[in-house]
Every structure is written in structure tokens, then in C-alpha cells.
Amino acid sequence: MAVSDYLVTDDLTIILALVAAGLFLLHNLYKPQALVHPILLGRQSDVARVRNPSESAVYRNYGTGMLGRFPLRPTKDQQVVLDLVKPDVDAPRTLWSTKITNLQLRERVANVGAGLTRAVGLVPQESNVLLLLNDGIEFLVADLALSALLVPTFTVASASVISPVLESHPPSVIITNPELLQHVLELIYDAHESEHHTIVVTGDISGLNLPKVDHVKILMWDDIEADGAAAAKAALPVPDPNDVYTVSFFQTPTGDLEGVQLTHQNLTAGIAATRALLPPSSALSPLDTIVSAFPLGTPYGRAVAYTALFEGTGFATVDSTKLIKSESGGSAPTGMKDLRTSGVYSVSSPTLLFVRPDHLNSLTDAISQEASNSSWFLFNFAWRHKLAGVLEGYITKQSLWDRLVFDSARMKVMGKGAGTVRAVVVGGGPLEAQNLTPSRIALSVPVINVHSHPLVAGPVFASHALDLQTFPPSGTAPSASASDAYAFTYLAPVGPPSVNVEVKLTGVDDSAVEAGSDPVGALRVRGPSVGRPLSVEEEAQEEEERGWRTTGEHAKVAANGTFKVSPAGKA
Template identity: 40%
Template structure:
């Protein structure tokens, strides 16, 4: 009995040590970070086809779509054209390019402007086209949807250098132009001898422009006058109304050597892009009517147009960063920076370039370093990041990072999409910790209105270097699996590499419901609708892709 009583006896020190042990174990369990996405979800992000052709990889699709299901084409069955993105049943107010409006008011403007354009310019459904030379603006949005409603095709160009070739190859029925570019355009049209052409001008028309127009026979019409002239409804015949397979727009871009190329997008291409863009966000936090979207991608590009249409469909507010459209300059003005755009719109969702995100993140961390707890907070956040977890509700965020984010108008941010340039691996930890929101890396291409590849927004289970280095930056980050509306494959793949179990490497080909149809004569598609991107890529074992360089190609296989 003395032995048993000796073993079971205790004093205050024993109780204190035991309590400390229990608290330590409990704190470790409670503070352990759980991955935001299950490893099985990230372990197979693409579904490959069962068979492949020699020197080609399998055909890859987004795992959420599956190999034998049709690619998505629209967010809802009744959404047949881009005009259906303006949902009549939604009656809340939102801000589009600084203009507070409702869907009913927006639809009224679209109908009125469309009527005015057809009447004043004698535009013919499915035959006429209108060249858009506008900054990203509310007028641009209304004009595009008004033309679409009347089955008139908008033409967009990604750079002003393409204007001359487009005027020669595809002369438009009319041009909608920003007033600040009016003088330069009039001089150019005078050289082209475009007498009788109608120019719809957004902004003020000065006396010099009026005098120049009279001499050349070009007609200048204020945009507001066209809007006023559409007060009486226009009754289009049923056969003139747009359908899902009609061409919505023609987009001109420059290839690697500066030659103009064109691609046409149907209404279905754009509705499919909206569905595809939903995969850029976590299922638990989709885009909603309470969001404020800020984009660094111009409406003059297919991807920029798709981003705007997604916000339009979801009922979100939308704004664009200044100085991103046709009339952008190498500006160092503070009002043209991403910092000014963020301060003005206080976005909840940000579409931006990786370099812009890195700059925003650097500013947040520089401000946060004023806290004496910064070093400890960084280590804790990095530890959670390496375990695949990240959020803004930790004590370290409240004490160290929250005030810094508020200073840079990022306290409401909840999701980021980067695109337009490669992401630097050495900045990923900086961006993830500074923002502490899901970040999706999208790979975009001029032939698609949606990303062709995009990483899972919660894919955090990878190595994040704490400091940058040139050696680390040489290995590109993956850009995820194919987007839901796109399927991809690689050609020119080494059979020896495949037999050895190595990751396939080759030229990236795409096709899908959000991919447009090239109309440039020099573009030769592969068989079965496959289109070359001119890029080389590697597909990894989990179905994610790395884009590793360019590969020029002038003919099909």
C-alpha cells in the first residue's frame, strides 16, 4: 500500500507541471493550421484523356468538368447573349465606372442608344460593324451592349498601332471615339480619304475638330445626341435579334512580330467565359452583388471584356485602373497608379498584374514593419502558409497587418486574380502574407475570352521562399489546370521523355467554348479545331501546367 500511495501522491508543483503540459498540448492542437484545400483536391486538378496520339500529350480538361461532359457554355439556360447579363430581376444599385445605376436604368440606356445608333447611322443588323476607340468607361459598356442588342458587331483593337491596318482591311460602318483622340483620328482618316464616315464622339467636340471634319466630309455626332435620338423604340424583326452563335465582336491584336491578327468571338464564347471565370474564386466565396471589382485589364482585350461581363452578371460594382486602354502612356502620375485606383474603389476583388500585386504587398509589409511584433507575426504567418492555411482573422493580423492593409485601402479585399505576365516565385510569400486572401494565377491568351489555364485559388501547399533569389526565380510557378471552358494538349512531345516517366513538354494547343475563331489569314489551325498558342509548356503529374517559353509556328502539322 505504501508503494501505491507513494505513486499516487502529488503536491502543488506536480499539479502545476501537469496543468502546463495539458495547456501546451491543447494550445498546439488549437493553433495547428488546417489546409484550406484538401490535398486530394490539389493532387489531381486535370483529367487527361485515356488515349493520345504519337508525339502528343493526352488531352487535358479541368477535373471539375470531366472528360466526357460537354464544356460549359452559359451560367444559366436563359443566358443566350451578352445582353442577358443585365438581369431584369436584380433591382439593387451598383457603381459601374463611377456611375451609380440599376439594371433597369442600364437596360434603358442600352435600348435608347441602340435605337439612336441604328437610326442615325443606318446600321444594318449582322452586316454593319463599329470600331471602338474608347477608354474603359460607362459609355464604352453601354455602346458595346447597344450594338450587340441590334446585331451590330463592335471591333476592338488592343493597340493604336493597329488602327491603320484595321481601317484598310476591315473598314467600319462608323467609329465611336474618345474626344481626346479625335484630332489625331481626323488627320488619319483624311489621309485614308474616308469621306462620309460617321464618328460618334464621347466628350466635347471643339471648333477645330468641326472645321477639320467639314473639310474632309466626315460627320461628327456627339454621343449624347445619339442617346437622345433613340427616345422612340425601335422594333427589330425577330430574325434581326442576336443569337448565341452570332458574332459578338471582332478583336484585333498584334502577334510577336507586330503583325495584326484578328479573332471573332460569338455570344456563346463570352457567356462561356463568365462561367469559366467563376473557377478563379473559391466555391465558398463566389463573386456576389456586394463585391466591388477593380480590373487592370482593358475592355479592348477579350479577357478584360470577360472580366467586366462577369461583374455585370453577378451584380457587382466595377471599375478599371486608369491608363490601361488604347490611350495609355508611360505615365508616372500618381493618379494613374494602381495605388490610386485601389484607394478610389476600395475593391473586394482585384484583377491585376503580378508586378502590381507585388508593389501593393510590399507597401503593406513596409507599413506593418512599424510594429515590434512584425518578425514574430511573419514567422507565424509563414508557418501557416507552409501548412496550406491562410486567413485574415488571426491575432497576428489584428495586431500587425490589419492597420497596414487599411492604410492602403485593402482592408475589404477578399480575393485576387493575377494575369498578363509571369509571376515571380520570390514574391509569392510576400503577396500571400500581405494580402492573406486567395490568389489565383491565370494564364491568358488573345484567342480566349477566359483564362486558358488558372491555378486553384486555395493552392497553398507548395514551398514559399521567404526571400527572393535569382536561382529561385528561374523555376516558373505553375498556372494551374485548364479553365473549365477550355481543353488543352501539348504537341511535339518527346516519346522518350514519356516512356521515362518525365513530365511531357511541348507546344501548347487550345480549344473550347470560350475560345474564339481566328480570322487572320496567317493563322492555320490544327485539325479538330485545335489552335496553337506559340507557347511551350510542361504538364505536371497533378495536372497543373507551367508555361516555359515561346515557340513560333507558321503552319499546321
């Protein structure tokens, strides 16, 4: 009998077969493809071939390689900090609420430098100036002017270290805001110092009820800038890239005062690393606007701000970066409440957010809640499809589910930023791995997890912008502390080392490493963006002489070269 005698078909069978074939083809043709090949994510660090006993191998970013040179500056023309303000770029940008060109900014820098020299008599490489300024354009102008005068600046990461800095490192001059002036005068009065202080104030103080303090001379910023504008500008010496440009003070986890010396090269290297956070296909441009949650008084916060300055982008910060958080003495704003404070500045809608984990989590929760309230059924259906795309390594803001569900929710939460934000860089605290995927679904933009440290001007670690991999919680060694066990099990990886930082772990278990376990140990860092702590003694240990700096943190490195870091000072 012929084969056709055994095959009985009708029109319905043929139609169903065609529908099944069409669905199969559609599924394969429209299945999202990973934005970056998994092979590239399988080896994100270049690892040295040898290691010392009780140490891990040295790890570098795979893009740099063990034999590559660390980038020291954004381009060859940026040798010192003032070079970041490129004179050949004449397009204006908005810094906080001030629209200004590079030439205008350089002119203000020269005027303030000349005015400070005439009014205070600063001595290059001998005087120093304490910048007690909330983030604003005055901070940038003062910082750039003093760097050109070869006068190191002092900055503080928080108000809690102002008093110990004044006691142990008395500055030649203090530059501050009216909001901070009363606090500074009270500290000087309580210290019963006989030393003369000169304070430059950047705003109007006529309405302030200030305590009367002897040996204090108060000058006005506007008067100094006007005086400098009328004065003849003398030729300034050219700074050396290795000159100490600033000292940043911070509080250690044990409560002690610590400071880090940063050279011009440290900062330019940090800017090179910050620019590398984004892939070349979506690099920073003058069309961008950055909103940062990291104060300029910290090395990482200053690297972010000066990256914006170099690229010609708009820039603003949030209220939590202020030294004095509120006049009522309340706690600093967090989450969405803090993010919305950047709206008081007349900058364009942000395109890049440099935020803390509390900002990211609050933003994710708000968007998810709005989307769920609009239509619970559609939200769950859209979430499932978006999650499938993320698990395949693919995200987009242009999908059907974005148009139906998430776009309107983002607009209600983020306003105009819903359509302009194209990347989020999160750092400054631990981020749990379980929060990363919901954030990527809700925002549908790259979320880059960064680890920073007070000793480093720029990121220490940074995840790949398009690395959407998720891994199940991994076990830890029985001897690990509670903090390490939590961090290495539940925290999100912070990626490989930055492009100009190399790291190693000390105190590792040699037998466990030889058996194939992931190395776990104390984190040490080295590179051109790493500063020198003030606590380093003249007779430094061999490790310090070779440039390795102790971070006080523990880390674990996975087989693909990404790290997890346990925060310092936790028990």
C-alpha cells in the first residue's frame, strides 16, 4: 500500500501544522539575543600566573591585561587637574544651576586664584585651604584655583571629622558656606584656640546671628573674586602631575580620623576609570547630564564630578551630599525623597545616575508599585516576559511590555527622567543580588554595580554594563565571619577590577585554593588612582613601598574574575 493510504489529512490538520510551524519560527526569530556574548563574561579579569604563599594571584581588568599599561589620564593632554577644563571647547553646560562655558569657568578660576593670593597671601606648597563647602560651583572654582596655585586643599567626607581636622591639621584658610559658618565658628570657639583663622564665606551672612570669636577674620567670596578680576594675573608655575593636590579626610570604621593624599595623577587616573564604566558604544557626551549622590569631598565623588567637567556634561548632586544635612538637625534624606532634591537645580533631565543602593531600591519599588496598581494582570504578564529577556542577557525600553505597562509607571515616578536616563551606576554600600534583576526590569537600562573606597579616586571594582547574569547563593567557608558569610552569599558581585587598578587577596587558605575553591582574603589594591594614606609611616613596610594599600575589607573572587566585597567594620 502507498504511504498516502496511511496518512489521512484534512484542512484542519494542515492549518494546525502551519500554525505550529509559524509559532516555532516566530519563537526562534524573535527570541532576544544576549547583548554581550557569554564567553566574554566568563573571563572578566586577567590573572597572574604565579602567586605568593598565603596570597591570591594578582587580578587586573581583562581589558587592560597583565602586560598592559594603566591609563593615567583621559587623554594625553590632561596632565593636571586644571587641564580637565578644556579651553578649546566653547559649548556651555549647566553645573547645578549655573550655565557656564569652559572659558568662563577658567576666567572665574583665575580671578579667585588672584584674589586669594592678594587677600590671604597663600604660599605655594606650604599653605593649605580647608574646603568646608556643600557641593556647588564654588567648590569646583576654589578647588581648581588652588590646584593652579600649588596650594593643597583639605576636604572632609562628613561633618563628623571637621573638629578633629581643625585640631590636628589646622588650615591656613577655610572656605565655607553661610550654612556652615556658624558651625565652624562654634568649633573654633569651643577649642579655645589662640591661632588666627581666616574664613572666606561664599554667600550673604548679613542675616546670621554669629557668635563673636576672637582671632577670626571673615572675608567675602564675591569681594575676593571681584578683586582678583581687577588685578593683573601673574604667570603661575606649572604643577607636576605627582604633586599632592588634595588631602581627603574620612572616618575609619573604628572611628579614627584618616586622610588620603591625592596627586593630580591620582585624580586624572580616577577620571579615566570612571569614563570606562560605560561601553564605548554609549560613552559619555556633552548631551548627557549626571546626577550624583556622592559628595565632592570624597575621592570617588570628586572623580565623578570632574568626569562631568571633562566631558562637558551637565552636573548636579542630591541633598544627602551636604555636610550639614538639615537646619533642624534631622537625618539625611534617602531613597526617592533624596533623588527628587536634584530637581531644585536648573539642569536638564538626567541621563546618568550615580546613586547609592537605597536610591536604586526605592526607585525600583516605586516603579513596580505604580505598574502593579495600573493593572495587576498586565504587570505580572509583562514582568514574566521582561524577566525571561533578562535571563537571556537582553534588556530594552522599547518592548511591547514597556509601552503597555512600565513606561507610564516610570513617568509617574521619574518624570522626564523616565525617557532620558540611559544608565544607573550604583555604589557606596552593599547591594543584595536579589535586588539587581528587579531593578533591571523596572528601569530597563544597564545597572552597573561599583565598589569604591576612600583611598581611591574612582571605582575599585565595576561590573560590566551588560552583564545580566544571575547566580544562586554560594556557600562560604565555616571559618568565615558573619559579615563575610552574608556578603559572599547574598551580595551582588561588584565585577572585575577597574581599568587602572590591580588587586590581590592576602591571608588566603592555600590548601583550599589549590583544591579549586574561590580565593577569600583581605583586599589590597594598587594603581595610579590609589592615593597614599597619611597613616603610612616613613619606614613603610615592604608591601607599602611597592604601592599596595590595605583597604580593611575582605573579598572573594569567583572563577569568572568578578569579586564580592565584605564591607569593613562589620561584625
